[in-house]
Amino acid sequence: MVTPMANPAGNVESLNSLIGWFNHNSVELIDEYRRLEERLDYLKNQLEVKNRELEKSLQAREQARAYLLSVLESLKGGVAVLDHELHPTFVNRRLTELAGKVNDQRIRQWLGDKLVASLQGGDNCFLPFECEKVVQGPDGAMVPVHFSVAEVATGDPASHYVLVFQDVTTLKRMEAEAARTRRLASLGMMASELAHQVKNPLGGIELCASLLKEKSAGDSQRLAGEILGATRRLSTTVSKLLAFAAEPAIASDVLSVATLMKDVLQECVALFDDPAWSIVVAIERDLPPVWGDRGLLVQALVNLIVNAKEAMPNGGRVCLKARLSPFSTLNGQIHKAVEIKVRDHGVGIAAEDREHIFDPFFSTKSQGTGLGLAFAHKIISAHRGSIEITSAPQTGSEFTIGLAAAEEMVGAC
Secondary structure, X not given: OOOOOOOXXXXXXXXXXXHHHXXXXXXXXXXXXXXXXXXXXXXXXXXXXXXXXXXXXXXXXXXXXXXXXXXXXXXXXXXXXXXXXXXEEEEOHHHHHHHOOOOHHHHHXXXXXXXXXXXXXXXXXXXXXXXXXXXXXXXXXXXXXXXXXXXXOOOOOOOEEEEEEEEOHHHHHHHHHHHHHHHHHHHHHHXXXXXXXXXXXXXXXXXXXXXXXXXXXHHHHHHHHHHHHHHHHXXXXXXXXXXXXXXXXXXXXXXXXXXXXXXXXXXXXXXXXXXXXXXXXXXXXXXXXXXXXXXXXXXXXXXXXXXXXXXXXXXXXXXXXXXXXXXXXXXXXXXXXXXXXXXXOOOOOOHHHHOOOOOOOOOOOOOXXXXXXXXXXXXXXXXXXXXXXXXXXXXXXXXXXXXXXXXXXXXXX
16 A cells, blocks of 8 residues: 655645744744833833932931931930830930930839829820929939920821920029029118117127226126127127128229239238148139129138138148139120139038028038128129039038129120
8 A cells, every 4th residue: 555645845835834933923022022121121220210219218318317316416405205105215315414324214203103104095185294303313413304295296196205304403593592682682681770770789888898897806807808808799790790781882893813813812811820721722824804893802702711711620721723614604694704713621511501501690610600601602793703612521612603704794884
């Protein structure tokens, strides 16, 4: 049996048709591949653009965050940001300086149980909340602060909060100073009237006691002498009281600090004739002159030096220093000022006595009249200066006087 052969012409035509189809589809595939490459390049370019935009956005956000942190760190007040569970998420440097380490326990201590319960329960309709508190600093000292709590809008359903602490130590000191000034003004008027009422009969008693001493003998003469001595001491106290009650008349002079210190030392020569006590002076060079009354300022400094010497009953060294404070605050205003410090290494002043140390008739010494420091304070206040004390028992005391430089007072006079 013979098998018929296939048609060669048909096979070639079929093969050519397949090759044509393959070539056509290959071209289309290549075109599609090129379109895909172009699309991929486009998407890559778009992705790079979006990445650059995202990077710029992140940089802008980081710059804004850094700027905000810088602002918060530069604030004079302490700031703490709390999350909805009252955990601190940010604490600026000033708050750490003011109150030390900040943690959950201290946050709850500052807020108080009632406020914590209200905030955690979602009851914050009373915010912002403000009050005054006293917080313990890192050195253990108690610092008065103005304390406020406010809600922070973050977009979250749960509220976040910010605590702000403002140190009001200076404000409290100024309020105390104003109260002391008012109290001293009233006391001065009363003291002046009382001194005038006492001075005349006191002169008569002194005269009678002097005559009795001259004309008597024995016990009568001795008793008359004691009456005369007591009367003279009382007369001296009355004279000091009158001087304190009177408003000091200030001569407006421009004074060299070195000359002022020289005058003070000259007045103190008799105080340090005993070698058990000594005084050392340190004056910074090129100090600007100060404005004031030479006699009154010398008297105020001598009173402080006398107080320093009496604080060291067994002997010691009094240090008198003058230096420039480039930008000091005097009575709430910024001035270029000179600081004069009087330092002793004596018994110190108890904390409970420190706020009364400038009050008239307050003295911790058995023989003190309590007028020396009060008069020094009155003189410095009349010069628009400041006087402050730092002291601790058994470590000594340091009085710091701040006087505005003479050029600072030209516009104020």
